[in-house]
Amino acid sequence: MDTLEDLEDEFTWTPPSESELKVIEARRDRNNKISALMGQYLLKGYKMLATCCPVCDCVLLEDRVKEKFCVGCLEVDADTKKDNPxxxxxxxxxxxxxxxxxxxxxDHSHISTSPSCSQPHAATHTVATSTxxxxxxxxxxxxxxxxxxxxxxxxxxxxxxxxxxxxxxxxxxxxxxxxxxxxxxxxxxxxxxxxxxxxxxxxx
CATH class of the missing domain: 1.20.58 (Methane Monooxygenase Hydroxylase; Chain G, domain 1)
Structure with missing residues (x-):
């Protein structure tokens, strides 16, 4: 039977990194923008469909002429794609x-020192000199x-x-x-x- 210490080691929680927090925040902001825009389009007479966009998985809307419309791709992502890697x-x-x-x-100490790239005094080089x-x-x-x-x-x-x-x-x-x-x-x-x-x- 596992001891309490073993269980704690197995399920140790680590806080998300700075980059992961940015991703979570970006997703939350994107969802909020999509929700707000969808409300505006529904007030204009657009109809919400039971299908999702195959690109961004956003719920599709349909206008009065039966043309499908994705708020996520055509409104939100179009404004932010220039900053999206x-x-x-x-x-x-x-x-x-x-x-x-x-x-x-x-990590200055883990520079690659392969034979084709190393110099006689490469062990004392910093990252700046390796360039x-x-x-x-x-x-x-x-x-x-x-x-x-x-x-x-x-x-x-x-x-x-x-x-x-x-x-x-x-x-x-x-x-x-x-x-x-x-x-x-x-x-x-x-x-x-x-x-x-x-x-x-x-x-x-």
Whole structure:
């Protein structure tokens, strides 16, 4: 039978990190914005459907001409996608730089010292001096140090690329089937930003 101490060790609670708190807060803000906008659209005569958006899982609305409308994609996410690493190349690059800088400042002693990149006095080098290595060495070091709280970012980036490819395939199919100019413009913008995001994530 497990002792109380064993159970405490097994179920030790750790507070969320700063980045996780930001994600939780962002989701809460997004849901609040969607709820407020949905109320406004319902007052305008829009009807709430029993189906959800395949992209963001938001409940779909329908106008008087039976055209489906997603508040999450076309209203909320359209305003915030420039700051979202999943859909913005610039934001993705900024996230990578922030993670790299944070990791470099916290862990000076775990710099990669592979034979192809090390110098005779490399053991005394700091992170700042390691940037003088060749571009190939820098790329190798970055890939080895992009970890946050023990999580391999390369694996997460691969999962994000797979998810974005699914959304890209869906948006392409919707673009071929739609007869609405407004919806076609939104889908074209989604396809463009998705392609940029995939390119940015592949460079991690």
């Amino acid at each position: 999943a859909v913005s190349e610039e934001a993705a690059r900024g996230t990578v730089q922030e993670i790299q800088h944070r990791h470099s400042s916290e 003088t290595a060749s571009p190939g060495c820098q790329k190798h070091d970055i890939k080895n140090t992009l970890t946050v709280h023990g999580m391999d970012l390369s694996e997460s980036a691969g999962q994000a690329v797979a998810a974005l490819r699914d959304k890209l395939a869906w948006a392409t199919g919707q673009l071929s089937a739609t007869s609405s100019v407004h919806e076609a413009q939104n889908l074209a913008g989604l396809i463009t930003e998705t392609c940029k995001a995939i390119t940015a994530l592949k460079e991690l």
